Amino acid sequence: MMAGKRADEAARQHLVTGLLERMLVKDVFDETCIVNQALVLLADKWALLVLIVLMQGTKRYSELQRQIRGVSPKMLTQTLRSLEENELVARQVFPEVPPRVEYSLTAFGKSLSHPLAALCDWAFEHEPRLRKVYAQARPAP
Amino acid sequence: MMAGKRADEAARQHLVTGLLERMLVKDVFDETCIVNQALVLLADKWALLVLIVLMQGTKRYSELQRQIRGVSPKMLTQTLRSLEENELVARQVFPEVPPRVEYSLTAFGKSLSHPLAALCDWAFEHEPRLRKVYAQARPAP
DNA sequence: CCGAATCCAGATTGATACTG
């Protein structure tokens, strides 16, 4: 138990140290920093949810809308367009009746699987605490 | 080279499959899904940048403002308050003149190091492509 | 039916100036 905790901490320190080496510690978060630019593309709740759902495989527009509860058609379209422009998602239109449009991750999008999975894993691991802070942060609707 | 690529793909599939098992594939992205709640807290550019900077250690308000280029005092304060409420960041006020306030990650916040490092690693690995899409997504200022 | 475009009220953001 104790050893496991120390191992986790050691792993964390290794990761953080590796990062710091690359970031050169100071003033890296301006507009030219690649981490900053990446966050501009990714720091969006709907975009992340779409990417996570598309990790399951190719989906139609309506499937995405069904799986991602609470997304309006407008925001879904907007998010998909943005992801397409950023080359993370591919859009394929089938000239049929009724119309069919399929979305899938590009190879670039698939390369995000590891970071996104790490984020989801974190959420599952810390579920009780997350629920607590989420509930107290937003008074009952 | 080829073997490395295959290993990466295998690792990705393992991660994704593990996720899918937990997500039970369908309709998990409503308000009660823990991933959704986690994203509400984290899908924010400034919050992520603050967390990443605080991975370097304890910082004063002005240090954060200097390292995170482009953040206004208002947004920095707002972001820090939110992170504090979510128990990811601890705030300590020193009753001195001139005033001093220090921010650091809580244990909970430190538990985010792995996912955040994975995200940063991804950004560094895909820097050329990221710069390309970032540039074409936003016309020269 | 499915996918997308338009309009508009309300929330969020950002730059700047100001205060204990």
Add this chain to the structure above:
DNA sequence: CAGTATCAATCTGGATTCGG
């Protein structure tokens, strides 16, 4: 130093409408 206050501008989201 570490924030607030203020105001303009942008973004969001829902309802509605349109086209294939």
